[in-house]
Amino acid sequence: MKTYTSVIFWMRTIACLSIVLIHSITTTFSKMDFVGHGTTIRVIQLLLMFSTPLFVFISEFLLAKNYHVQTKPGFFKNKLIYLGIPYIFINIGISIFYFESKTFEQFIQHFADTMFHGGAVTYFIVIIFQFYILHIFFAKYIIKWKPIPVIIGAVIFATLYWAFRQFAPQSENPILGLFWEREGWMLFLGWISYFLLGFYSGIYYETLMANIKKYTWHIIIGAVVATSILIGNYLLGISTWVESKRFDIPFYVTMIILLFFLFSSYIKYVPKFVLFISNYSFCIYLIHYFFVHDLGLLRADSSLRNIAFNFIITVTVSICLAYVLNLFKFGKFVVGGIGHIKYDKVYESYRHGKMD
Template sequence: MKTYTSVIFWMRTIACLSIVCIHSITTTFSKMNHVEHDTLIRLIQLLLMFSTPLFVFISEFLLAKNYHVTTKPGFFKEKLIYLGIPYILINLGISYFYLKPDSLQQYIRNVGDTMFHGGAITYFIVIIFQFYALHYLFAKYLVKLKPLPVVIGSIIFATIYWAFRQFWPQPDLPIIGLFWEREGWMLFFGWVSYFLLGFYIGIYYETFMTQIKKYTWAIILGTLLAITILVTNYVSGFSTWVESKRFDIPFYVTMVILMFFLFSAYIKYVPKFILYISNYSFCIYAIHYFFVHDLGLLNGDNPFKNIVFNLIITLCLSICVAYLFNLFKFGKYIVGGIGKIKYEKVYESYQVGKMD
């Protein structure tokens, strides 16, 4: 019987719902400009910024767990088809339907921005492809190193990378200056800590899970510390960016990831809803942008109600569109494929695990 990694279902679902919630908050405040931006809601939005890093972490974790230092034959061809084609088509769609060009020339510029300059949420697919390339090139060397110093070093590196972009003035040099633009989002440098964390947890997954309960309080306290740093930096005005490209995010995301695995060590059960959203997670992430910013206001003076309204409607529309497209043979190449993991199989695996 196949054993499922239950934490992945939780990660995909929470990350997926969080990213829709983030954009629901953004669009609510952009349309309710007469309403003061609630600090509490902004803090909630900030604390949800683990979403995209979690998605890219999952890609490397699964690759390392399933194939260790290798990749299966045809791996890159398969990923180019199932990730690359949706990347192109969704960017073509965003460039027209969301950015609304006035001319063909403007549309071409929009396509260039979304496709090559990180101008759309699809940039996370570019990061995932970079992770695949890093795994292919360096996995056999990384596996020989001690994980803890490498991961800690990568968190420090990523922190410095984002701090430079945030606090150091952008130089006038043509190439180096691009690191301060959206192109800097698309490079793996700021995301490398999630790659290495995913690699080592994936490689040593069984050992990791047998040991993680010993560090329960360390992980909980570390997470609280990371949250405190994040919130303090925002409330004090030291760093008011609300995005995943902050200097204090790598440490925070690392602790959130460890909390997911700690949770999984105690609770392996996956509810139907979690599995259902997990199966649709890539589609929701990829196409929700077509809806979330075009919805009306449910209540002109209550941002919370509008956020919930946007979240629910966007989620439902994204699932319906993904389902309809996937009824056709080539639909999965347009909006991404839907996972086919059955609840009964996961539940059966969970029950066997309990008996073990």
């Protein structure tokens, strides 16, 4: 019987839905000219900024857990096909429909921005490919290091990287200056803590899960501290950016990931809804951007209702479009593939205690 890692289903689902909710909030505030006035909602949005880091973490976690330091022959080619081709098609679509290119020259400019300059939500795929390259070339060396000091060091490095981009003046050098632009957040440097945490938690997954309950209160307290720092920096005006490229995000995301593992050590059951969204998560991530910004307002006087309306419609339409296109062989290359993990298999694994 196949062993399923239940925490991954929860991670994918919550990260995916959180991303749609983040953009639903942004859209609602923009259309209502409400930005800066809904502090509570903006803080909630800020707390959801673990979403994209969680997606890139999952990619390395699964790679390390399934293959350890060696990847199977053709692994990178397979990823180029099933991640790279949708990356191109979605960026073409965003360039045409989201940026509304009027001329071919505008299309080329927008397409170049989305492909190479992080101009769209698809940039996370570029980071995932960097993780794959790092794993292929450096996993055999990294595995020799002690995990905890390396992870702590990586969190500190990532924190300093994002802080440098935010607080240091941008270099006038045209090359160095790119570190302050979108190119700077596409580099693996700011995401290295998620790579290393994913690597070591995947390699030593059994050991992690066998011992994590011993550190229940350490993780909970750490998560509370990280959350307090994040909210405090925002409310005090130290960093008012509501995005995942903040200097206080690496520590926060690390604690959120540990909370997921801690939760999984107590609860391994995966509800049907969670598995369903997990199977569609990649498609939802890629497709939702075409709809979330174009929906009108449900009520001109209620931001919460507009957010809920935008969120529900966007998720529903994204799932329906992904389902229809994946009925055709080319569909998975346009909007990403749908997972085919069946609830009955997962539940059977859960009942027989075969689920991680």
